[in-house]
């Protein structure tokens with residue numbers, strides 16, 4: 001392996017919520033935009049995909065035409081960790097002062 005320090009860049013969209021750069025997966029990045037060439041369809045046929053921001057965790061719809069090129073690295077991508085939504089609610093212990 002050669003250690004070449006070439007300029008890092010990645011394809012992504014700007015988060016609609018927090019404006020953070022969100023890298024798009026390869027399946028979206030390589031979405032074929034070719035069929036319109038063969039069919040002669042209008043050029044507004046951009047695919048819409050949902051993407052979850054790794055910063056604010058908001059899932060928003062984006063269009064493939066909104067994909068831009070960011071300089072730098074996407075940063076540490078958090079693995080798909082399940083949300084720790086295991087909160088314990090104190091049950092019982094409700095005290096009522098019922099006056100007759």
Ligand SMILES: [Zn+2]
Nearest residue numbers: 015018053056
């Ligand atoms: Zn965000």
